[in-house]
Amino acid sequence: MFLLFIVAILWVVGPSVGSDRSFNALHFGSSTSDYVLFSPDMTPFQEALSACMWIKRIYTGSSSPIVLNYYYHSSSSNELRITANGQHTHLLDDGGLDSYRSRFTSPAGKWFNLCLTWSISSATSSLYLDGDLVGTDSTTSRNLYTGGGMCLGRMHPSYSSHPSYVFGGELFNLNLFSEVLSASEIKKAVQEGLCSRSLQHLESRVLKWEDIVAERRRGSVKDVKVCSSIKELYTELNVTNVTLATTETELETTKEELMVVEGNLNKTKLALNSTLDKLGTTEKALNSTLDKLGTTEETLNSTLDKLGTTEETLNSTLDKLGTTEKALNSTLDKLGTTEETLNSTLDKLGTTEKALNSTLDKLGTTEETLNSTLDKLGTTEETLNSTLDKLGTTEETLNSTLAELQKTEKVLETEIAQHNGTAEELETCSDRLFDTRSQLKAARKFENISRWDVLYTEPFYNRVFTDELYVQLTSSWTMLRKLVGVNITDGVVSHFQKYHVESMCDVLGNLPSGWGMLRKFVGVGMTDGLVDHFIEAHAGSECENNTES
Numbered sequence: 001m002f003l004l005f006i007v008a009i010l011w012v013v014g015p016s017v018g019s020d021r022s023f024n025a026l027h028f029g030s031s032t033s034d035y036v037l038f039s040p041d042m043t044p045f046q047e048a049l050s051a052c053m054w055i056k057r058i059y060t061g062s063s064s065p066i067v068l069n070y071y072y073h074s075s076s077s078n079e080l081r082i083t084a085n086g087q088h089t090h091l092l093d094d095g096g097l098d099s100y101r102s103r104f105t106s107p108a109g110k111w112f113n114l115c116l117t118w119s120i121s122s123a124t125s126s127l128y129l130d131g132d133l134v135g136t137d138s139t140t141s142r143n144l145y146t147g148g149g150m151c152l153g154r155m156h157p158s159y160s161s162h163p164s165y166v167f168g169g170e171l172f173n174l175n176l177f178s179e180v181l182s183a184s185e186i187k188k189a190v191q192e193g194l195c196s197r198s199l200q201h202l203e204s205r206v207l208k209w210e211d212i213v214a215e216r217r218r219g220s221v222k223d224v225k226v227c228s229s230i231k232e233l234y235t236e237l238n239v240t241n242v243t244l245a246t247t248e249t250e251l252e253t254t255k256e257e258l259m260v261v262e263g264n265l266n267k268t269k270l271a272l273n274s275t276l277d278k279l280g281t282t283e284k285a286l287n288s289t290l291d292k293l294g295t296t297e298e299t300l301n302s303t304l305d306k307l308g309t310t311e312e313t314l315n316s317t318l319d320k321l322g323t324t325e326k327a328l329n330s331t332l333d334k335l336g337t338t339e340e341t342l343n344s345t346l347d348k349l350g351t352t353e354k355a356l357n358s359t360l361d362k363l364g365t366t367e368e369t370l371n372s373t374l375d376k377l378g379t380t381e382e383t384l385n386s387t388l389d390k391l392g393t394t395e396e397t398l399n400s401t402l403a404e405l406q407k408t409e410k411v412l413e414t415e416i417a418q419h420n421g422t423a424e425e426l427e428t429c430s431d432r433l434f435d436t437r438s439q440l441k442a443a444r445k446f447e448n449i450s451r452w453d454v455l456y457t458e459p460f461y462n463r464v465f466t467d468e469l470y471v472q473l474t475s476s477w478t479m480l481r482k483l484v485g486v487n488i489t490d491g492v493v494s495h496f497q498k499y500h501v502e503s504m505c506d507v508l509g510n511l512p513s514g515w516g517m518l519r520k521f522v523g524v525g526m527t528d529g530l531v532d533h534f535i536e537a538h539a540g541s542e543c544e545n546n547t548e549s
Contacts, residue, residue, distance in 0.1 A: 021210070021223060022173075024213060024225055024226065025054075025056075025170045025172035025223070026213060027222050028153040028154075028166075028170070028221055029221075030168040033220075035221070036152040036218065037150070037157070038149070039148070039149045041146070042146045043146050045207075047144075048120065048179050049177065050118075050181040051080065051082065052173075052181070053172070054111050055084050055111070055114055057108050059167075060168075061166075061168070062163070062164055062167070063164045066084075066151075067084050067152065067167050068080065069152075069154075071151065072145040072147070074147070075145065076159070077093040077145060079145050079148060082114065085101060086098065086104040091139060092142065092144065103134040103135070106130075114129060117180045123140070128186050153166070170226075175199065175207065175209050176206060176207035177199075177206065195226070201372070264331065268331075275320070286307075290303075455530075459472065460526050462526060466522060470519060470522065
């Protein structure tokens with residue numbers, strides 16, 4: 001029942017886990033064309049970082065085998081560079097960690113763990129090898145530059161392609177954390193071994209190995225299996241279960257055979273006891289016969305005859321006893337073989353039990369991880385549902401606003417159409433007024449011009465009438481005496497019409513009767529109404545009547 005329970009759990013967990021390349025290492029050849037180049041977002045690591053990985057150096061022909069190189073192009077700065085032998089290990093373009101290269105003692109072909117931590121607050125970098133702190137270095141007090149490129153397996157191509165920087169080994173479980181990991185966290189992960197997953201759950205694990213192995217590779221970089229995934233453990237356990245079931249079947253068969261052998265052995269024991277009883281009886285008869293042989297020869301001969309018969313019977317019995325002994329020896333041999341088989345089966349069952357216990361421990365850890373993931377997924381689902389509700393409310397508000405805007409747009413279109421029609425009417429009216437004014441000016445120029453039209457000219461119109469303007473108005477015609485003998489042309493007439501327009505009766509000495517009444521309006525503005533009054537009410541003065549006659 002216990003095995004069936006384990007198989008049921010693995011049946012639920014196992015099929016949901018696909019082929020996971022994060023359990024594979026990256027194998028780099030000894031060529032400069034073998035590398036992985038990508039541009040991760042390094043913003044989370046500007047103020048602190050921890051870079052942890054497992055390294056196995058295979059090719060030993062490089063003096064500075066670069067495993068990781070994060071290079072900032074703008075300032076040609078090696079912001080982060082880690083080598084497999086410690087040579088030219090840099091952080092913030094500072095090579096202080098290079099002095100600990102003598103601590104890199106792991107031989108070629110053997111895995112070792114390397115962790116590098118740093119923070120701007122401490123301005124210190126720390127180097128760990130196989131979980132032990134081997135050295136620290138002071139760094140400049142600045143942030144890590146972002147926007148650069150990361151290269152695995154060699155120096156960044158923008159900096160150098162020299163073969164002395166070729167890694168030529170295997171890299172596994174490289175992760176970058178946005179915090180400084182503690183010494184105990186690093187130590188625990190190393191003690192758990194190459195396939196440890198103790199740091200995988202940290203939220204600060206931003207640049208992840210499962211994403212790195214999915215990046216594009218150059219050259220002959222390939223995957224190498226180093227750890228088993230849950231899916232593979234599930235497959236292995238299935239094989240173990242099949243083997244265990246087969247072993248149990250064989251054990252049951254062996255038990256049945258043993259019971260048959262035991263039955264045969266009991267039958268043989270019964271037959272042997274019966275034979276021994278018969279031998280006892282025969283011995284008594286033989287003693288009786290010997291007693292009788294001592295009495296008489298005849299009795300002896302008779303007894304000898306009987307002994308011959310008894311001897312034959314005894315020989316036959318001995319033959320049967322020999323056959324029985326051989327059967328017993330064969331049975332004992334089979335029992336010995338069966339005992340060895342049982343012992344071997346028990347050893348296998350012990351090994352299987354240990355493997356099952358180890359698998360149960362791993363399954364317990366996996367179950368805790370799955371429960372944590374399910375809790376996070378539940379929280380994420382609630383957040384998404386809340387966001388969807390807000391988006392639905394926002395969509396309704398937008399639809400309502402859009403409908404109001406459409407109504408407003410229709411009202412504006414109607415008002416614009418009305419405005420355009422009003423503008424056209426105003427433009428037409430303006431054109432008509434302009435034409436009327438032009439016609440009025442033309443009419444006054446050539447037809448009914450009176451003395452009062454001079455009040456429409458520049459010095460008087462829309463001005464306050466003063467004594468000075470009155471003197472100018474009444475004396476302007478005397479200027480014509482200077483033009484006696486001069487040909488009166490259109491230009492001369494236009495000049496006087498514009499600046500000195502008066503009726504001829506003023507020239508003939510009737511100034512007081514024509515302009516005298518204007519003195520009453522000194523200090524009054526010369527408006528359209530006032531001028532129109534003089535033109536309409538006083539155009540027929542005595543002087544003008546005489547002139548017309």
